[in-house]
Amino acid sequence: MSEFDPKEFIASLPRRPGVYRMFGAGHELLYVGKARSLRDRVGTYFAPRNVDPKVRSLTAQIEGVEVTVTNSETEALLLEYNLIKAHKPRFNVVLRDDKSFPYIHLYVEHEFPRLEFYRGAKSAPGRYFGPFPSAGAVRDTLNQLQKLFRIRNCRDSFFANRSRPCLQHQIGRCSAPCVGLIPRDAYAQDIAAAVKVLEGRSDEVNAELEKRMEEAGAALQFERAAQIRDQRAALQRIQAQQIVTAEGQPDVDVFAIVGEAGEYAVSVMLVRGGRNLGTTSYFPRAALAEADEALASFILQYYADAEAPAEVLLGSNLEEAASLSELLSERTGERIEVRHPVRGLAARWVELTRENAVQALRMRLAQRAGLDEMFSDLASMLDLPEPPSRIECFDISHTGGEGTVASCVVFGPDGPLKKEYRRFNITAVTPGDDYGALRQALERRYRHVRAGEVSPPDLLLIDGGAGQVSQVHAVLAELGYGDLTLVGIAKGPERRVGHERLFVYGAPGPVTPEGQTPAARLIQRIRDEAHRFAITGHRRKRARRYNESVLEVVPGLGPARRRALLKHFGGLQGVMRAGVADLTQVAGIGATLARSVYDHLHPGS
The missing domain is CATH 1.10.150.20 (5' to 3' exonuclease, C-terminal subdomain)
Structure with a gap:
């Protein structure tokens, strides 16, 4: 294969829109980009005046470039998105939060429906409201609706077996349809009102409540009239608490990006029915992309899992706005407007979203500076040649040997890598045999590491002393990872926090961290996170078992x-x-x- 000559290759490129793919050793796809003019865009990477270290790092690895000419910039944008999604090149923008968006689900098949928190594929029957920016926003909304309309929140199996009202009814959070304390039609009215609130039609609900209150008063049902009056007052208080409200406005998503290549923060504000539901911040990996390019790529990935509303507002005047509008409209089958507002309420929403992005990036950089110090101090304390880039920690949780669960948490220079956490339901070991449980978890985990499905850590932490470290090392050696740096964390006298001793495999004696050093804080944080993740899994497993009658x-x-x-x-x-x-x-x-x-x-x- 002839050596890649960028000058000759660039001269052969057309000045047409398209997508370029840069390959490294072994034909590894390093980067995918789009261009209005392929010759001009690809040429910028190899120009002598381009001294950006990230670009230099990329071009030093390039052994070939391939291009695809498209009919339009819109086609190029879509092709770039599909290639990034399929191959996840390491120099491209990647939206790393892999959680699906939370919704409120109304299961309409039941005689007395309930509203519930829902995350996942929208395959179950019923109506979905959202997405919401966070799980907390869903739970706050459900809590308010439950207070307002006294809608049940119990499981159907619990509902079916009640013979008297539960505590939720006694504290005024449920109208007790399970025991017939509310007629079906009255409960249906409450559900309909809650749905209208979720749709942003609060004014209609206020008018309906006023009408029902007057009808109850005319029928001399004064207690019912007073109850509706209190409902209406509570709804008006909630409306008054909204930070930004614009009744009658369509649903809107607002995006703003701040930072520079390699360190961006994107904040997303969700506005539904004119009500600001809050912001969520993301930190896409974008080593090379300019801010506008990174934002366009982010928006396409974001709407791979969420439905686009009628209007998408941007914090900057994006060149790709028209292409994004065309692509999103094709996906939804409805007209989606993508624009940068300069005045009015929409401009204030954009500014608020940008302020949230600035604050999120500031906090992330401060957190990273603290983590860098922790990792460097840990390397110094354990006499490692360089700070570890990947740390794994295992922990075991059970109750009297029952329902044993092992956890594996992963930390990197940016903090916890939660999408790489794993739990292991332990079976076929003697109850209470923590070593047997740990051995099973390690064998299952490192089988995937050996297969290349998971990256191996630079440092492995376990809960235990010298004996446990020796036993675990024997397991790692069997699996082909005997050279892995292995550290046991032994609890201090009387199990006091901050007095732990670290047993490094192969070291002559234990290492005792001094007080609250950065390394000691990092060790405590990782160990506590592993324990939290293990005990949460154990409790869920136990709860499922005990919830079955x-x-x-x-x-x-x-x-x-x-x-x-x-x-x-x-x-x-x-x-x-x-x-x-x-x-x-x-x-x-x-x-x-x-x-x-x-x-x-x-x-x-």
Whole structure:
């Protein structure tokens, strides 16, 4: 293969729109870009006046360039997006937060529907409201709607087995449809009002509540009228608390980018029905792209998972705005306007979003400076040749050996890499055998590392002393990772935080961090994060198991008889307190089945 000659190659390029792909050793795709003029754009990378270190780093690795000519800039923008999404070149903009957006879901199939937090593919039947900027925004909205309209928030299985109102009704958060304390039509009115609030039609709800209040008063239903009056007042208070409100405005997304190549912050503000739902900040990896190019690429990736509203506002006058509008309109089948406002409420929204981006970038840079110091101090303390770029930490969580879960958390120079966290449900080990659980987790994890699916760490942390470190090293050696730097974190006297000792495999003795040094704080942070991630998984596993009624495993006790038992005794606690003779009083429960139920609820009695 002949050596790549950039000067000769650039001279052969047309001055037409298209996409260029830069390849390195082994035909690795390094970078994908679009251009209005391929010759002019590609030429800038190799121009002698271009002294940007990131560009120089890229061009030093280039062994070939391929181009695709397109009919328009819009076609080039779409092709660039598809190539980046398919290949994820390391020099390109990558939206690294892989969580789907949170929604509010209304399951309309139930006689008394409920609103619930939802994240994931919108495949379940019902209506979806959102997306929201964060899980917290969803929960705040649900909390307000529950206070306003007393909509149930319980699971359908819980709802079906109630014989008396629960605590939510007693504190005024639920109208108790489970026990018939509200007619179906009245509950449907409350659901309809909540939906209108979510759609930004609060004024209509106020008018309807006023009408219903007057009708209740005319019918001499004064308690009902007072309840509706309080609902209306609460709704008006919530409307008054909105930072920026413009009733009747369409749904809008606002984007603003700040920073420079390699260190951008993008803030996104969601406005629904004229109500500001808050901002979320992202930090796309964009080593080479200019701000406008990075923002255009980010917006296309953002709307791969979210529906675009009727209007998208930008913090700068983007050249690609018309192309973005055309692409988003084609995707949704509706007209999507993409523009940079210069006056009015829209301009204030843009400025507010830009201020949030500036603040987010400032905080990120301050956090990174602190992390750089922590990683450097850790390398010095452990006598490593250079600061680690990837740290993994394992932890085990169980209750008396039951429901064992292992966690693996990953940290890099930017902090926790949460999308690379993993949990392992441990099976086929002796209850309480933490070493056996850790061995199983390591074998499962490093099988993927050996297959090249996961990057190996520079440093591996485990919870334990010299004995555990030796045992874990033996496992790593079997897997082909005996050279990995391995450190055990042993708790200090009386398990006091800040007095840990570090056992480095191969070192003659333990290392004791001095007080609250940057390295000590980093070790504590990573260990605590591994423990949090493990115990959260264990608790969820335990909760799923305990939420399944123990009655479901009783032989011969089908759904109808379970419901009869729960209804007769007012819930599972009542069944637990009942004796064999009490159980036989329930229709369909004979003496033999009653004894079986009792023995399952009271093993060893």
